[in-house]
Each structure stands twice: as structure tokens, then as C-alpha cells.
Amino acid sequence: MTSETKEARVLEAIRERRELVNAAIDEELPVQEPERLYEATRYILEAGGKRLRPTVTTLAAEAVTGTEPMGADFRAFPSLDGDEVDVMRAAVAIEVIQSFTLIHDDIMDEDDLRRGVPAVHEAYDVSTAILAGDTLYSKAFEFMTETGADPQHGLEAMRMLASTCTEICEGQALDVAFESRDDILPEEYLEMVELKTAVLYGASAATPALLLGADEAVVDALYQYGIDSGRAFQIQDDVLDLTVPSEELGKQRGSDLVEGKETLITLHARQQGVDVDDLVDADTPAEVTEAAIDDAVAALEEVGSIEYARDTAADLTERSKEHLELLPESGSRSLLEDLADYLIVRGY
Amino acid sequence: MTSETKEARVLEAIRERRELVNAAIDEELPVQEPERLYEATRYILEAGGKRLRPTVTTLAAEAVTGTEPMGADFRAFPSLDGDEVDVMRAAVAIEVIQSFTLIHDDIMDEDDLRRGVPAVHEAYDVSTAILAGDTLYSKAFEFMTETGADPQHGLEAMRMLASTCTEICEGQALDVAFESRDDILPEEYLEMVELKTAVLYGASAATPALLLGADEAVVDALYQYGIDSGRAFQIQDDVLDLTVPSEELGKQRGSDLVEGKETLITLHARQQGVDVDDLVDADTPAEVTEAAIDDAVAALEEVGSIEYARDTAADLTERSKEHLELLPESGSRSLLEDLADYLIVRGY
Numbered sequence: 001m002t003s004e005t006k007e008a009r010v011l012e013a014i015r016e017r018r019e020l021v022n023a024a025i026d027e028e029l030p031v032q033e034p035e036r037l038y039e040a041t042r043y044i045l046e047a048g049g050k051r052l053r054p055t056v057t058t059l060a061a062e063a064v065t066g067t068e069p070m071g072a073d074f075r076a077f078p079s080l081d082g083d084e085v086d087v088m089r090a091a092v093a094i095e096v097i098q099s100f101t102l103i104h105d106d107i108m109d110e111d112d113l114r115r116g117v118p119a120v121h122e123a124y125d126v127s128t129a130i131l132a133g134d135t136l137y138s139k140a141f142e143f144m145t146e147t148g149a150d151p152q153h154g155l156e157a158m159r160m161l162a163s164t165c166t167e168i169c170e171g172q173a174l175d176v177a178f179e180s181r182d183d184i185l186p187e188e189y190l191e192m193v194e195l196k197t198a199v200l201y202g203a204s205a206a207t208p209a210l211l212l213g214a215d216e217a218v219v220d221a222l223y224q225y226g227i228d229s230g231r232a233f234q235i236q237d238d239v240l241d242l243t244v245p246s247e248e249l250g251k252q253r254g255s256d257l258v259e260g261k262e263t264l265i266t267l268h269a270r271q272q273g274v275d276v277d278d279l280v281d282a283d284t285p286a287e288v289t290e291a292a293i294d295d296a297v298a299a300l301e302e303v304g305s306i307e308y309a310r311d312t313a314a315d316l317t318e319r320s321k322e323h324l325e326l327l328p329e330s331g332s333r334s335l336l337e338d339l340a341d342y343l344i345v346r347g348y
Numbered sequence: 349m350t351s352e353t354k355e356a357r358v359l360e361a362i363r364e365r366r367e368l369v370n371a372a373i374d375e376e377l378p379v380q381e382p383e384r385l386y387e388a389t390r391y392i393l394e395a396g397g398k399r400l401r402p403t404v405t406t407l408a409a410e411a412v413t414g415t416e417p418m419g420a421d422f423r424a425f426p427s428l429d430g431d432e433v434d435v436m437r438a439a440v441a442i443e444v445i446q447s448f449t450l451i452h453d454d455i456m457d458e459d460d461l462r463r464g465v466p467a468v469h470e471a472y473d474v475s476t477a478i479l480a481g482d483t484l485y486s487k488a489f490e491f492m493t494e495t496g497a498d499p500q501h502g503l504e505a506m507r508m509l510a511s512t513c514t515e516i517c518e519g520q521a522l523d524v525a526f527e528s529r530d531d532i533l534p535e536e537y538l539e540m541v542e543l544k545t546a547v548l549y550g551a552s553a554a555t556p557a558l559l560l561g562a563d564e565a566v567v568d569a570l571y572q573y574g575i576d577s578g579r580a581f582q583i584q585d586d587v588l589d590l591t592v593p594s595e596e597l598g599k600q601r602g603s604d605l606v607e608g609k610e611t612l613i614t615l616h617a618r619q620q621g622v623d624v625d626d627l628v629d630a631d632t633p634a635e636v637t638e639a640a641i642d643d644a645v646a647a648l649e650e651v652g653s654i655e656y657a658r659d660t661a662a663d664l665t666e667r668s669k670e671h672l673e674l675l676p677e678s679g680s681r682s683l684l685e686d687l688a689d690y691l692i693v694r695g696y
Binding site: 033034036037104107108126127128130131133134135137138139141142145146150151152154155158159161162163165166169170172173174176177 | 381384385452455456474475476478479481483485486487489490494498499500502506509511512514517518520521525
């Protein structure tokens with residue numbers, strides 16, 4: 001299959017699952033009293049998002065059980081023990097955790113735009129944003145208790161969700177701490193990315209395996225698939241922040257650079273002797289010009305830093321796909337492989 | 349038994365359990381990397397607190413199983429089915445949830461002092477406070493998955509913890525919304541208090557019943573015990589905010605009044621025709637004088653509002669104790685009754 005056909009197939013899988021996920025979000029998270037609070041919880045979910053993590057969850061459920069793509073009802077998915085599991089509710093739980101982290105991160109990072117619209121703390125206020133995040137947090141745990149899985153499996157999925165959330169917080173704490181340091185090593189950066197981003201991909205892939213009663217080796221393999229493709233995803237995100245036009249990004253291109261966020265790209269450039277702190281002159285994304293970002297990107301390209309980040313992401317993607325060899329061959333397993341590839345070739 | 353003897357007995361029970369709870373917190377929540385984050389999670393726990401909720405949890409575990417006070421190891425508590433449950437870990441989970449809500453509430457309410465020391469967002473910064481709260485949140489869920497209870501019971505306890513957290517968020521949202529309204533009804537206030545405060549007392553009392561395999565009727569009775577005594581507790585808190593010297597409160601006396609927070613006291617006073625908004629002149633707790641608070645309290649006493657709040661709390665306390673009649677008689681059940689009484693006679 002050509003890479004273009006593969007990408008079209010992945011995009012179609014994402015699109016059809018996104019529709020199901022959005023319908024499930026409507027069912028699981030209705031706006032109720034107090035309305036302003038629940039509207040704020042829905043606001044960011046309605047602003048967009050590809051639902052990549054729920055796509056991983058539903059594909060992994062199929063791959064674990066050897067079910068062909070879209071071959072079973074995600075609301076009553078046959079487990080390996082014969083009972084029915086609401087895999088979709090688990091997928092919504094993970095998407096909802098992702099939304100909670102975006103809301104709180106935007107407050108901490110003072111990012112005022114998200115998905116092209118004002119962040120929750122701008123559209124509402126900081127108090128509502130903190131509370132909306134906290135509400136999504138507990139809702140996710142509520143959903144995960146209600147999948148209908150065998151209680152032992154359900155409890156294991158809860159444990160993974162809880163420890164994943166702890167790790168995400170640790171990753172965000174490291175990310176914030178890195179802003180006031182200028183001696184970060186690439187391996188420290190990669191550890192931060194693993195905690196902040198990759199563990200939720202790991203949980204997205206491994207949770208259905210836990211719920212459906214898969215062997216520990218299969219759970220581990222899917223978790224590692226998620227970790228490696230999640231790290232690649234974040235590195236690609238750092239590349240996109242510099243290379244995709246602001247209109248498509250939904251926020252100012254190069255804002256990581258303006259805000260002094262270290263990425264694998266800036267860390268590599270520093271090692272090549274580039275004075276990264278002087279690359280752009282502006283203090284806030286609102287002040288910077290597109291021309292200034294163009295110059296900065298050219299300087300980073302000259303020393304090979306953007307290519308280095310792309311190569312690292314490609315290596316991680318290859319590794320992520322190798323973990324899947326443990327699973328039975330199926331169309332769903334192929335789609336998981338193609339999805340890993342897509343995560344690093346995607347535009348935005 | 350005289351009421352003084354009863355109170356001494358309750359205080360002794362709280363003291364001895366607090367020591368065990370504090371030791372368990374040290375074990376369950378060590379300071380690890382990233383250190384600043386984990387120090388912030390420990391900061392508020394170390395600043396004090398009576399550990400009333402874990403006291404309720406440990407007493408309820410004893411009362412459910414007919415165990416006399418301190419008659420079994422809370423780390424390996426015999427369930428009704430014969431297995432051993434780490435009731436202490438569940439108690440720590442609930443205390444940790446309480447700490448998370450305090451940290452986030454203090455940011456939202458712009459309360460800069462807590463337990464006599466700067467709030468987390470003052471001692472550290474807002475980002476660290478948001479993250480410390482988020483970390484305690486997931487840690488609590490981690491702890492609750494690791495009690496060793498029968499998986500079905502464990503999952504039920506997780507569900508109660510998660511829905512309790514959702515309700516706490518709803519209660520805090522109502523509390524924030526009430527600040528910009530001047531037409532709040534006493535029953536709306538009581539509903540807010542139920543969500544914001546009482547449900548966590550309900551969960552504190554009912555969780556051990558779930559984990560230990562008690563009948564649904566016992567679970568419900570303990571939950572209602574917690575709800576009614578928790579509502580009484582919050583109403584008493586509102587009374588204390590006006591009547592306890594600032595040094596003992598750990599913050600400015602009357603700060604609720606200065607900040608325009610409605611309480612059962614102010615709502616009653618409004619119904620008596622008092623212009624509550626004009627009772628004190630200051631805009632922030634830092635500006636107000638003790639004399640101005642004295643005058644405001646005198647005005648509220650004159651129309652009977654403080655007595656009304658005390659009477660309402662006393663009624664709720666009586667009701668809370670009636671729910672316990674379903675449990676077998678034991679020293680632990682008596683202590684739960686006495687604890688309910690203590691919640692509304694306590695100073696601070």
C-alpha cells in the first residue's frame with residue numbers, strides 16, 4: 001500500500017471514530033446544573049480536537065481481540081472472558097482527562113488561545129477554569145468505574161488512569177521548572193515528554209487490554225506502543241509549533257520559542273552553539289512578527305535541529321510499531337501501525 | 349456520661365487516630381521527584397488539620413463490624429467476608445481529597461491564609477498550587493485502588509469517591525456563583541453546603557462500609573450520618589468564622605462577612621430586614637478592624653441569626669445520630685454519635 005493510501009485510510013478511521021466519540025461525549029457529559037460549570041467543561045471539548053486518544057483506545061480494543069475495524073459495538077464490546085465492556089466510555093474518560101489537563105495547563109502557561117478560540121480561563125474566568133478541570137477529572141474516574149468490565153479488570157484500569165494522572169502532573173511540574181533553567185539535558189526533556197504526554201497515550205492503548213482481560217504481556221506491549229508513539233507525537237508537536245502557519249495552528253506560530261519553552265529542537269541547537277534565547281526578540285506571542293519567526297526557523301534549520309527532532313520522532317515511531325508484533329495480525333493492528341506513522345507526518 | 353466526659357473521650361479518639369493518620373500520610377505521600385511539587389502537596393497537610401474525616405472513616409469501619417475502638421489494625425482490617433482491608437489507606441485518600449479542595453478553593457476565593465500559614469498559592473505560586481491539588485487528586489484515587497478490598501467493593505468505593513468529587517466541584521461552583529447574587533434562599537444555601545462539604549463526610553462514613561462488604565442499608569445509613577453531621581459542621585464553621593478570635597481561627601475573624609460570602613446567618617439576617625451588605629465597611633479581610641466585626645456580630649445576634657444557625661446545626665446533628673441506630677451497639681458507634689455532637693460544640 002502506498003503511504004498516501006495508508007494516510008487516507010488512517011484519516012478515515014479517525015474521522016469515523018471521532019463521530020462516535022463525539023456522540024458518546026454528548027451522552028456522558030450533558031450540560032446540567034450548575035450550568036455555567038458544565039458549559040465550561042463542554043467548551044473545550046466542543047472547540048475541536050481530533051480525538052486521537054479515543055481512536056487509539058478503540059483500535060486497541062479491536063486489535064487485542066482480533067476484531068476487524070468497526071467490527072463490534074464499542075458500547076458493548078465482547079471481552080476475552082465473554083462479558084461486554086463499554087470501551088467507548090473508557091475512551092471518553094481518557095479524552096476527558098486530556099481536556100482537563102489542557103484547561104489547567106493553559107492557566108499555568110498563560111496560553112490565552114486553544115484550538116483557535118479563547119482558552120477556558122479567558123472565555124470564562126480562572127476560577128471556572130480550575131473548577132471545570134477538576135470536574136472533568138472526577139467525571140473521567142466516574143466513567144471508568146462504569147464500563148461493565150470484570151471488577152478486577154475495572155480496578156486495574158482505574159489504577160492505571162490514576163497513576164497516569166499523577167505522572168502527567170509530574171511532567172507538567174518538570175515542564176514549568178524547565179522554564180527557569182538553561183542547563184536541561186535532552187534526556188531530561190525526553191523524560192518530561194514521557195510524563196507529560198506519552199503516558200496518556202500509553203494508557204489509551206493499554207486500558208482496553210486491561211478491561212478486556214488481555215495477558216499482561218499484551219497490556220505492556222500496548223502501553224509501550226503508546227509511550228513511544230506519544231513521545232514521537234510530542235516531538236512532532238514541537239516541530240509543528242515552528243513550521244505550521246498560525247491560522248492552521250490556532251495560535252501564534254513559534255509561541256514556544258517566544259515563551260522560552262525548551263524543546264528537543266532548542267536543546268539540540270544549544271548543543272550546536274546557537275544562542276537560542278536571542279533567536280526572537282519579542283516577550284509575548286502577541287508581539288512577535290512572522291518574519292522574526294521565519295528567521296529563527298532558518299537559524300534552527302541551518303544547524304540541523306529541526307531535522308534532528310524529526311529523526312528522533314521517526315526512530316520512536318519505528319520502535320512503537322515493533323511492540324505491536326506481539327498482537328495477532330488484523331486490520332486493526334495495521335491501523336494502529338499506520339496511526340503511529342500518521343502522528344509524525346500530520347500537519348495539524 | 350456527662351457532656352464534658354463525652355467531649356474528652358471524643359478528643360482523645362481524634363488525637364490517637366490523628367497520630368496514626370499522620371504516620372500513614374508520611375508513608376503514602378513521601379516527597380519524591382519533582383521535589384517542589386511533592387513538597388507543595390505535603391505543605392498543607394503538615395500545616396495542621398484535625399483529620400476529622402479519617403477519624404470518621406476509622407470509627408465507621410469499627411462500628412460496621414462491631415469492633416470496639418482501636419480493637420483492630422486499620423492497615424489490615426477484617427472485613428465482613430473475612431479478607432483484610434487497608435482502611436487507613438482509604439482514610440488517607442479522603443483526607444488527601446479534602447486537602448486538594450482546600451488548595452484549589454483558596455486560589456478561587458483569593459484566601460491567602462490557611463491554618464495560620466500562607467496558602468499554597470502564596471507560599472509557592474498559583475501554578476504549583478493548581479498542580480499540587482491535581483496531584484493530590486490522582487494520588488487519592490491511586491490509594492483507593494490499593495485497599496486490598498474485594499474488587500467489586502473496591503470499585504464501588506472508587507465510584508463513590510469520584511461522584512463525591514464531582515459534587516464537591518458543583519458545590520464550589522454554586523458557592524462562587526452565590527457571591528454575585530443577592531436573592532439566595534436558605535434552602536439553596538443548604539444544598540450548596542451539602543455538595544461542597546457534607547458529601548465528603550458522607551463518603552468518609554460510607555466508604556469503609558462499602559470496602560468491608562456491609563449491607564446497602566448500612567452504607568446508606570452511614571452516608572446519611574455523614575451528610576447531616578457534615579451540614580451541621582459547615583453551619584458551625586460559619587458561626588466560628590464570626591465568634592472565634594482571629595489568632596485561633598488562623599485567619600481574620602469575620603472574613604466571610606467582609607468577602608460578601610452568604611451563610612445561613614446572613615441569609616436569616618436578610619429575612620429579618622438587616623442590610624447585611626452594609627454590616628462591615630472594609631473590602632478585604634486585611635482592612636477590617638476587630639471592633640467593626642464586633643459591631644456586626646452584635647447586630648446579627650440581636651435579630652437572632654447566630655442562634656438560628658446554631659439551632660439548625662443542632663437539629664441536623666440529632667438527625668445524623670438517628671441514622672446510626674441501624675448499626676449494632678458498640679463503643680465505636682457511641683463515639684460516632686459523640687463526634688457528631690462535638691462537630692457543633694467545638695471551638696476551632
